[in-house]
Structures are given as C-alpha cells and as structure tokens.
Amino acid sequence: MNTDLTIEPSLLLMPWPDQIVLPTDSEAGTRLPSAATTIEWLGHPSPQAEEYTERALSLFSLGQIQISISDATEDLLPHLSMDESYILEVMESGVSLSASSVWGVLRGVASLIQLATKNQLSPGLTLTDRPRFPWRGLLLDVARHYFPIGSLISVVDGLAAVKMNVLHLHLSDDQGFRFPSAAFPRLASEEHYTADQLRGLVAYAAERGVRVVPELDMPGHVTSWLVAYPKWGSRQTSESRRFGVHQACLNPLDDEVYQSIETLLGEVVDIFPDEYLHVGGDEVNPSWWQSDPTIAAYLEEQQMSAQDLQNEFLTRICAIVERLGKRAVGWDEVLHPGMPKCVVQNWRGATTRDRALQLSRSVIVSAPYYLDLHYPADIHYGFDPEASQADWLEREDALQSDPRLLHIADGIEWTKQWRNNSIEFEGDVRALGGEACLWSELVNPDVLSTRLWSRLPVVAERLWSPSSCRDIGSMYLRLQACWQCLPENPEETAREKLSTIGLNGPELNVVSLLEPVKWYGRLLGKRALEARLAGTEMPKARPYQVDTPLNRIVDFLPPESLAARRLNAVSPFTAARQVKDLLHALEEMQPNPLLLELESVLSALDSGADLLLALQAGDCSANAAFEQMQRLAQPQDEYVAAPLIYWCRFLSNGSLAG
DSSP states (O other), rough: OOOOOOTTTTTTOOOOOOOOOOOOHHHHOOOOOOOEEEEEEEEEEEEEEEEHHHHHTSSOOOOEEEEOOOOOOOSSOTTTTTTOEEEEEEEETEEEEEEHHHHHHOOOOOOOHHHHTTTTTTTTTTTEESSSSSSEEEEOOSSSSSSHHHHHHHHHHHHHHOOOEEEEEEEEEEEEESSOOOSGGGGOOOOOOOOOHHHHHHHHHHHHTEEEEEEESSSSSSHHHHHHHHGGBOOOOOOOBBBOOOOOOTTTTTTHHHHHHHHHHHHHHHHHOSSEEEEEOOOOTTHHHHHHHHHHHHHHHHOOOOHHHHHHHHHHHHHHHHHHHHHEEGGGGOOOOOOOOOOEEEOOOHHHHHHHHHTTEEEEEEETOBBBGOHHHHHHTTTOTTTTTHHHHHHHHHHHOOOOGGHHHHHHHHHHGGGGTTOOOOOOOOEEEEEEOOOOOOOTTHHHHHHHHHHHHHHHHHHHHHHTTHHHHHHHHHHHHHHSSSSSSSHHHHHHHHHHHTHHHHHHHHHHHEEEETTHHHHHHHHHHHHHTTTTOOOOSSSSBSSSSOOOHHHHOOOSSSHHHHHHTOHHHHHHHHHHHHHHHHHHHHOHHHHHHHHGHHHHHHHHHHHHHHHHHTTHHHHHHHHHHHHTOOOOEEEHHHHHHHHHHHHSSSSSSO
16 A cells, blocks of 8 residues: 655655755755856766756856766657656755756756755755656647747747656647648648747757647547548538537548558658657547438448547557558547557546556556646646546545536536446556647646646646646645746736736736636637537537637636635635735725626635634624635636635635645
C-alpha cells in the first residue's frame, strides 16, 4: 500500500522531486552567497545544453555551477525513451548538476531556476530526480481558435519550466486547418502556420526537451477538409463556424482519399520529426456512411458495422503511418477487437484505458486532465494514470457529490455511458503517461495563460512525481509559487486583463470571488445542455461559435478562485463580513455597465453573507440556512460565487473543509 509522501512545506518545488535530502538544521537557514554565475562544464558537454543553460541562468547570481553530462551520445532531438534523470547538489562551494544526458540537465536547470527564484538554495540540499512517466504532455487545440506562433513559443517555455515534454498540436478540425500543405494548398485556413514557423517551433522546443506531436484528425472532424476538396467525401458540405460533432466524414472506400492522405502525412512528417503521429479518430458520426448507397451496400455486403468500417479505415491509415516510419496515435474511439497497432489516447473515463490495455495497446491517459472543463486543480491532481479501474471509477462517481460540481452532476452522470463495454483488466496497469487537454472552443490567445497555467503544473506533477505525492495543501502552496517561474502568472494576468476591459480595484476584488460554471455548461448553454442530457442534443442552440468574442468577465476569470480559497482560511462568519465589506465598497461607486451581467450572482453572494451573519446572530436555524445557501450557490447565468460553495460545505458538516 502506498504511503503519502512527506513534503517539506517550505520547499516550493513543482513537480516534487523523486528523492530529496534536506539541509541539516544548522544548514537550513543559510543560503548560497550571491555572486556572478559561472558555469563549468565537465564530462561530455553539449553545445545545445550549454547555450540554453547559460541563457536560462543569466538572470541569477548563483556563483559557481558545475554541470556534468556523463553520456557522450548526442541526441539532437527529444524522444520517448530519453533519460531525464539528474542529481542537483547544493554545497557551500556552489551547485553541482549531474546527468547522463542533455535532457536530464534541462530538467535539473528547471529545478534550479525554481529554487533560485524563491531563494531556497541552501547548502546540504540534494535532489535525486527522475520522471515517473516518459510521456508528459499538453494537447493544445489550435484549430477551433488560432494561436500565433509566439503563443506556442510561450507555451513551450512553460512546459519546460514544469518538466513536461510533449506539445501535441491539434492542427485540424471542422472549423479550421492550420497546416500548410503544398500538395493541397486549398486546405489551409486563412490563419495558418507556415512550414518555416513550424520547423522553427520544433527546433525551439527540442532545445528545451519538448517533443512536438502533430495531429490531423480523421475520418471525422473534417468539414474544413471537404470544403476545400469535396471529392474526398461522399456528400457536399459547407464551411462551419459552429462547435460540436459534425456529420462530415472522409469516404473510406475511395482509394484516392488514401493516396491524398499519404501525400499529406508525408508533408507532415517532413516538418515534424517525432516518432509519433496522431491521426485522430474521435467522434465519427456514421450518418454519411449509412446514407450513401455505395457505402451502405458495402456495409451490408461485408456484414460490417460503421465501427468496423472505421477500423478498416484506421488499418489503412496506420499502414501509411508505418510506411512513413512513424507510430500512429488515435483517440479511444479507435478501440476495436481487430484494431491495428496504434497507441490509444484515453479521454472517455477510466474504462477505455483498460479496454486498450486488454488489447495490449500502449495508452496515453487524458480523461481526468481536461483543462477546458474549468475544474479546480485538486480534482485533476487526484487522478492517477495507473490507478486501478475500481479506484478511478470511485473517484469519478465522487465528483457528483463534490459541492463545487453539484451544478453539473447530471452532466457527469451522462458521461457514464462511456462505461459501456467495460472490461476488468487483470494485469498490472501501465501507461506511457498522460496529456492535459485544452480544447479551444472558449479559449483564444487573450485567455490562454489563465486557463492553462492555473492548473497545468499540477498535471505535470502527477505525471513526473511519485504516486504517493498527494498532499493537497502543499500542492496549492507550491502551485502558486510555481507561477513565478512561468511565462505568465495566471492569477495576475487575469486581474490585468479584467482591468484592461474596465474593472477597477474594488470591482476586481469582488470579481475574483467568482468562477465560470464547470463541465460544458458554458459551451453548450442551457438549451443544448438539457437536450444533451435528454439524448437529443441541438447544436444550433449553443451560445458560442468560432467568431463569438471572448471578451467578457467570465472569459478572463481563472477556472478556480484562489481568492475564495484564501478567504476560506478564516472563519465563515469573518469571511461573510469581509464579503459584505467588498460588496459595500461597490455600492459606494458609480455603477459599471460591465457588472450588469453579474447582478444575479452578486445578489446571491450578498444574500449568502447575510444568511451566515443571521445564523451567527441566532436569527435562523442551521438547517434553514443550509437549504437556502444551497439555492443561492446555484450558478447564475455562466457564473458561480465560490464562497457560497464553501459556506454550503460548512453548513453541511460544521467545518469549512479545504
């Protein structure tokens, strides 16, 4: 049985290292003397590591640093099996960093920067560190919204800072195609990357030990493909600005389609050298296939289902990928008893992971790490990629009773359909690793940093650190400290963005207590959400599409209010008085039109504070207060008042849990 790791509360590192030797009591209060940084390279220095390391450490005065690379092998590109282990020792004479490879040096430098930023380089401190999983990534959807190459460069910097090593680019979808094909020039959307930009990104990422894995999603999610080249489908379609599953599919019986795909993927691998190539495979709507006379006749003749036909398509695509010298990755809808060799990226709950393992397929775990769901950091942190299916399902079920997620409990119930055809995998659960996913329907470059960095570091820790690293309180302290080493501090950036659109200090203080609704509540809207839960989703009822501006208060709010968490550190009655003071400050100011959409949620927050103060004064019973607080804590439009959730928890059990 795992025992939770003991974490030194004052050491602000994320991800937490594999092994730590702390300074002795006599050493703990001392720090390295400030002196100009000089680096001495020993063993087999790498020009790649030297240039990056000297540039990265140039902002610090760290004195003498010795860096040793023991393996003479020069790996110019990061890869799945690269050795990222390192040993970092802080001595009175300076710092020693030793690693077998350049990749270990880069990870050690990331730890050194965090320690230097927080002035925690105490003689006697030793980190002996290595990652738990070789695949630690982020999927960024650049198809629904386009992210300029500068945004991607910044993302790579952040990934390196938290020791993540894969940037998975979702380059195509129904709404956009961002890859520059010379063979099929009409494919590229108006906003797309040039070949030189993508090659530059790959090189930049490689210098930081980050692999770039491209994805072209097929045979579904191809509306943008078929607008440009209608002959690849069995029906005509038109440009789409809406979100949600589309019917457009490639024609799986047309040899010309496969020839075109081979040409296209050849262009992709010419730019992206990574061993892995993602071919999508998710959310294939079979209606086009079933309604086309030729395809329908083929299905009947071969006694095949639409899923069988998709597997036949995948088999031919994987053969193309293999001829190109790559290994295919697909979303877990590619699971099939006769599926070809293909890495499975799990996104539909715990059971698809185990179905893949039963088929002896390698697995990348993503299901618990969907950042676009606006979940709090500790929820992502709680899911282990290699937990037993029973433990994982129990944790999934518990989400429905989490006070912060009660408003989307029906939506979580809806996802249990993904457990159909589940199996009890009997062997040892092993995963390549995992990826956090940030789908971009409600994300553009303006809101990227707040959505991403607010929680990605805790996923990085789950994938790097020992499974016994589970202390939630420590995690939140170290998460906020980690933000100082990222390209942008998400909480500070949120305030800056909100200030830019017209909120002042007192308004920001109140707004910081709010959160966006969770799951797909915002993306679907009330009508489509109700339809989805009833099994008759109506995509046209969705309030957002590609060209909907993302410039409201809700767009810039962090997914989790840490201001509310900090307020939770005091007694609920003290917190209620503080909230009343913040709201009173707003009443003394000229009304701000931007706050009109917050009228309902701020009224609920005000009433909740009044309710607690009435309870304290003995003017109402605890049971009555709890029932009323539950009603007040329901979302108002797209907003949740986070303090009300904490107060509900207090009233339900008599203590305010963290």
